[in-house]
Amino acid sequence: MSETLTQFPETLPAQEKRPSLTKNFAWTLAGNVSYAACQWGILVAIAKLGTPTMLGEFALGLAVSAPVFMFTTLQLRAVLATETSNEYRFGHYVAVRALGTMLGLIAITVFVVVAGFQSETGAVILLVSLAKAAETFSDIIYGLWQKHERFGRIAIALAGRGILSLAAITLVLRYTHNIAWSIAAMAVVWILWLITFERWGANRILKRLRPRDYLRPEWRWDYCRRLAVLALPLGIVNMLISLNSNIPRYFIEHHLGAAALGYFAAMAYVLVAGNTVMNAIGQSALPRLARHFASNRPAFVRLLSRMTLLGAALGVAGVGVVLIWGATILRLLYRADYAAYAGVFAWLMAAAAIGYVASMLGYGVMAARVFRAQVPLCLAATAATALACWLLVPRLGLTGSAYAVLAGAAVPCVGSAYIIFAAMRSRPADAEV
DSSP, X not given: OXXXXXXXXXXOOTTSOOOOHHHHHHHHHHHHHHHHHXXXXXXXXXXXHSOHHHHHHHHHHHHHHHHHHHHHTTXXXXXXXXXXXOOSOHHHHHHHHHHHHHHHHHHHHHHXXXXXXXXXXXXXXXXXXXXHXXXXXXXXXXXXXXXXXXXXXXXXXXXXXXXXXXXXXXXXXXXXXXXXXXXXXXXXXXXXXXIIIIHHHHXXXXXXXXXXXXXXXXXXXXXXXXXXXXXXXXXXXXXXXHHHHXXXXXXXXXHTOHHXXXXXXXXXXXXXXXXXXXXXXXXXXHHHHHHHHHHOHHHHHHHHHHHXXXXXXXXXXXXXXHHHHHHHHHHHHSXXXXXXXXXXXXXXXXXXHHHHHHHHHHHHHHHTTOOTTHXXXXXXXXXXXXXXXXXXXXXXXXXXXXXXXXXXXXHHHHHHHXXXXXXXXXXXXXXXX
């Protein structure tokens, strides 16, 4: 008799007590803060041990690879974390992720060859892409842990990967003064961390779900195809979100050069501190938000409202801090020449404040499993950013790019609120989604 999916539901024993939302948030915040701090540390290391041009090349590598992988990974982590019907096995997610990552690497390689980048810049882009490819498999493992609210494991994995990559880049850059070799060291570290600690953690939980099971792709093409079709709108959305944040970098590199991009990237990454808190709140609450939307709408509204208010409060506080101490912060974190862009820094913080609210509302949209409606919303946000960059970057330089970031943040903030309102009116609780 052939094995069916219902014989092995992807659910841990019901008697296991779920950790509190506060504990989940604490673990998620700890992991995200440690990882973001290490990623920021990488930028600081490049700024202090290298040059603004090196930092710009690294930022360009991220800007080129991110939209591609955001599309090909199809945001499967969120699909896995919010799935309550257990229609798909974890192996189906791994199979779709493996195929998407391979296609992403091929697409980036072709782009680098066709675009004709200088040899060092092309090497940096490809090496950053290799590291991001390893990260896509880490991400789907985190989705497995997130679904079963094992946020402590995610936090430890993120912290370990961040610390090791920071150490690798800093040491190699210090002794070689070569950005390509430094990124290669980061890629090696991420691959080793994936096939050791993260693989072990995934196998441990999989064996509890199904005896004698382990981390592997399951090539059931009917299920893989359906899963890919289900998640395709999210892949498009993810790509557009990434483009929305990276379009200013493309315009800056084209009109102002790699050094200007280095200054912009350094300032933009300081704002990741707030994004880290937002992501910690959203990721820890997402499984519970999904259950509330399906069965308890008042609880859904209460939880999402608290998340949104926290995002707004953090954004307003950040704007105040940057207006008062922006130049000092840039001087202390990087070098004295970065402080000249304190005005740009303030506008970026204003854009981040709007983005924090949009991020929380976006988790509400995800919990409602409204996938297709996100595509036109993200298209509108990307178009707003691109139009603003086209009009403002050549005329106003980095200040114009900050205005463009603000315009791109406002559109999803308003649109996500409307999507949630429409979803709650059109789909009663306990409806099949």
